[in-house]
Amino acid sequence: MKRIWDRFWFTGFSVESLATLRICFGIGLLFFDVTQFYTFFRLDPRGPHFYFMEPVWYFELLGIERQHPVLANAGFALLELATLGMILGWRTRLSIGVQILLIFYLQGARDSVTGDQHHRYLVPIQMLFFLLLSKCGQAYSIDARRNPALAAAGRAVPEWQASWPIKAMQVYCASFYFWSVLAKLRVTGWVWFSDPRRIQDLLLSRSLIWGATDAGEPVFNPLPYWLMQQETLSRILGLSTFVMEAGFPLILFMPSPRARLIFLLGVAFFHVANTVLAYVGFALFPIVFFIFFDLEKVRRSLAGRFWSAVR
Amino acid sequence: MTRRNVSRFLLVWLCVTWGAVVVRCDSFPLTWAPMYSAWEPHEVTSNRVVEKAVYMRGMQVTRRDGSTDHLGARELNIERSHIYRIYYQRTFHQEPVGWEHASKNLGSFNRRLRGLAEGEVPDPDTEFRLFRSLNKTFGLGPDDPGFVVRIQAGYDVLYRRFDDVAKVWRDRREADLRWDESWRERW
Numbered sequence: 001m002k003r004i005w006d007r008f009w010f011t012g013f014s015v016e017s018l019a020t021l022r023i024c025f026g027i028g029l030l031f032f033d034v035t036q037f038y039t040f041f042r043l044d045p046r047g048p049h050f051y052f053m054e055p056v057w058y059f060e061l062l063g064i065e066r067q068h069p070v071l072a073n074a075g076f077a078l079l080e081l082a083t084l085g086m087i088l089g090w091r092t093r094l095s096i097g098v099q100i101l102l103i104f105y106l107q108g109a110r111d112s113v114t115g116d117q118h119h120r121y122l123v124p125i126q127m128l129f130f131l132l133l134s135k136c137g138q139a140y141s142i143d144a145r146r147n148p149a150l151a152a153a154g155r156a157v158p159e160w161q162a163s164w165p166i167k168a169m170q171v172y173c174a175s176f177y178f179w180s181v182l183a184k185l186r187v188t189g190w191v192w193f194s195d196p197r198r199i200q201d202l203l204l205s206r207s208l209i210w211g212a213t214d215a216g217e218p219v220f221n222p223l224p225y226w227l228m229q230q231e232t233l234s235r236i237l238g239l240s241t242f243v244m245e246a247g248f249p250l251i252l253f254m255p256s257p258r259a260r261l262i263f264l265l266g267v268a269f270f271h272v273a274n275t276v277l278a279y280v281g282f283a284l285f286p287i288v289f290f291i292f293f294d295l296e297k298v299r300r301s302l303a304g305r306f307w308s309a310v311r
Numbered sequence: 312m313t314r315r316n317v318s319r320f321l322l323v324w325l326c327v328t329w330g331a332v333v334v335r336c337d338s339f340p341l342t343w344a345p346m347y348s349a350w351e352p353h354e355v356t357s358n359r360v361v362e363k364a365v366y367m368r369g370m371q372v373t374r375r376d377g378s379t380d381h382l383g384a385r386e387l388n389i390e391r392s393h394i395y396r397i398y399y400q401r402t403f404h405q406e407p408v409g410w411e412h413a414s415k416n417l418g419s420f421n422r423r424l425r426g427l428a429e430g431e432v433p434d435p436d437t438e439f440r441l442f443r444s445l446n447k448t449f450g451l452g453p454d455d456p457g458f459v460v461r462i463q464a465g466y467d468v469l470y471r472r473f474d475d476v477a478k479v480w481r482d483r484r485e486a487d488l489r490w491d492e493s494w495r496e497r498w
Contacts, residue, residue, distance in 0.1 A: 009321060010314065039390040047388030051447035053397075053440045054407060057338045065447075069388065107339060113389055114396040115407035117337065125340045164317055172328065179332050179344035186335075187348040187415050197473050198350050204476070208358045208469070216469045216479035229476055280347075 009167050010160035013294060018162050019089070019139035020295035022131055026087035028287025029099075029124065030080060035284055036120060037076045037106050043069035054115025056108045064108070072109050075102050086131075089141020096132045100125065120281060123288045126172045134165035169291040170252055177248035177267075193242040196234035203228035206278040224277040244270060257293060264289045335421055337409055345412035359399055359484075360467040366398040367391065372445065373461035375454075382445055382459070397441070402464040402486045406435035439494050453495050460490040 049066040052059065059065075079102040085095030103121055111117045137143045138154025145151070184192040192198050207224035218225045227233060244267060254260050268286040275283035312320065331341035369383025384394040399405075414432045417425070427433065442459060451458045465485040471478060 005318065006314075009318070039392070042390050044385075044388050048386075048448050050387055050389050050393075051444045053401065053444045067389070104339075111339075113393045114401060115409070116396060117339065117407070117409050119342060119344065119346050122340060122342050122344075129340075160314055160317075164321065168321060168324065171325075175328065176342075176344055179342070180346065180348075182332065183343055183345040183348040183412070187345060187412060188350045189416075191352055192348070192350055195352055197352060197356075200473055201350065201356055202347070204356060205358050209361060211361050211363065212358070212469060215477075216471065 006160075009164045011163055012159070013163040013166050014159065014296055015135055015139045015154050015157040015162045016296040016299075017294050018131075018134050018136040018166065019141065020299050021166065021290055022089070022092070022136040023087050023140060024290045024295055025127060025131075025287060026083055028284065028290070029083050030087075032120075032124070032284045032287055033076070033079055033083065035281065036118075037072075037079070037110065039110070040069065040072040040076055040106075043067075043072070045069045045073070050113060052112035055112040056117065058104065059108045059112050064112075067109050067113060072106060075106050075109075078102060079106065089137050089143050092137025092141055092143055093132060096128055100128050100132065103128075118281075120285060123169075123173050123176055123285070127169045127288060127291065130165040130168050135161060136165075166291055169288075173288055173291060174249040174252055177245045181242060181245040193238045194235075196231050196238060199234040199237045200228040200231070202278055203234070209279060221276075227277065241270075251292060260292050264292060334424060335413060335417070337412060345409075349408065349411045349415055355470055355472055358469050360469060360481075361395075361399070362466070363391075365466070366395055369394060370398060370402055371463040372459045373463075374456065375458045375460050376456035378457075387445070387448055398464055399466060401437050401441050402462060402488065403484065404437055404486075406437050410435045438488055439491075439497065441488065442490055442494070443498070453490075453492075453498055458490075462486070462488040 047069065049068055051066055052064075055064065079099060082095045082098040082102065085091060086099065103125055107118070107121055135154065135157050138150055138157060143150055144154055188198075203224040207218040207221065207228065210218065210220040213219060248267070251260055251263055254263070264286065268289065271280075271282040271285050274280040328341070330336075332343040335343050335345070337343060337345060367384050369381045369386065371379060372382050373379045383398075384391060387394065387397075389397075410433065414425075414427070417427065422429070425433065441462065445459050445462070446452070449457070463486060465483060468482045468484055469479045470482065471480075
């Protein structure tokens with residue numbers, strides 16, 4: 001049992017893998033953060049500070065009651081700078097810690113207005129947490145360039161120390177999708193997947209989110225309206241959601257990177273389709289899928305191909 | 312951290328994250344991922360007719376001095392999706408979806424944990440929260456002449472059957488919320 005545990009958590013990655021993950025995930029986050037918090041720009045900095053209808057639990061604990069447009073926009077700008085700091089490996093741990101705090105604040109400021117909690121940062125925040133605990137700043141970073149001792153320590157990081165944070169991120173991400181199936185079964189039951197009306201209902205309500213004509217048809221994007229009228233397709237969509245979410249943990253045991261890539265491209269398509277058809281804002285969520293690959297191997301392979309092409 | 316301590320840490324972390332799933336905790340950063348999980352089978356579907364100009368203008372409010380005006384996205388300084396939820400959902404007693412996730416089909420363990428009797432659902436207190444937010448945003452207290460004592464909103468609803476979506480019929484829904492003087496104690 002111990003051997004299986006150790007083999008799962010403590011093998012597979014190097015400190016360079018961690019560092020390339022930090023860079024790639026960070027670049028994705030720069031854009032992801034914009035999609036999540038750009039709406040703060042629309043607020044009038046001199047306008048009233050809205051009193052939250054339902055503050056998130058940590059705002060309630062800290063006594064934060066209002067949305068401050070200036071603070072939110074400053075926080076957003078700082079978040080992008082901290083993300084840039086993480087990408088470059090400049091004061092890496094501090095940059096990651098600042099990002100975590102700012103995401104807590106900005107997500108709270110957004111979700112407390114009416115109390116609708118969004119779930120898009122759950123996996124990214126766990127990834128940042130494990131990057132914070134890891135030694136991801138000890139390679140490919142300004143910190144390591146400036147501090148030779150840190151760079152030397154980075155080169156000496158054993159495989160087990162570099163592997164467990166990435167494995168923990170993988171486990172969390174796979175669990176997140178699996179929990180989603182459990183939640184649907186617990187709240188609604190198997191009928192969620194088996195009854196095409198679930199998907200039809202969602203597509204219809206979302207197709208009408210921009211308004212309806214007198215005949216009851218959507219005024220914008222007719223695709224979800226057309227799709228909801230295809231009962232068989234809606235049934236397939238419901239069942240494929242079950243297959244994808246319930247089967248997601250299998251990715252932890254797929255040895256072939258190509259198989260993982262094909263599966264994750266399918267999941268990414270699912271998220272993009274959800275955004276187009278149902279305005280579910282998970283289109284950039286696949287930036288978290290970097291964790292399922294050893295990006296250092298990818299980098300070496302791409303660099304090798306590039307240099308052989310140049311020569 | 313030593314390898315042994317990392318293993319211990321991972322075990323604790325797994326217990327915490329899976330524990331949140333068992334008790335249906337959806338408080339960031341813990342979750343049980345209940346997005347879009349709540350649904351009831353039904354034959355006739357209803358959808359509100361969304362009118363951007365109407366919800367952006369906001370709810371009609373009556374103040375303690377009898378004057379009326381509208382409170383919308385611009386006055387409240389909130390963005391479009393928030394005024395959409397306030398106008399179409401909160402004003403019509405539709406609580407944040409998390410309330411439904413947290414209370415629908417609860418097992419006996421989770422019911423006991425929340426102190427809920429069989430069949431009892433938690434009260435989201437939406438109406439009071441709406442009056443509190445609209446007034447406190449402008450620093451208004453219950454005795455101020457500008458204090459909002461009435462909130463009104465309305466929209467058309469389209470009904471149709473899943474097997475004949477082209478055939479629709481309309482209805483009108485109106486919300487008319489009044490300030491309850493007994494809420495002063497909680498102000």
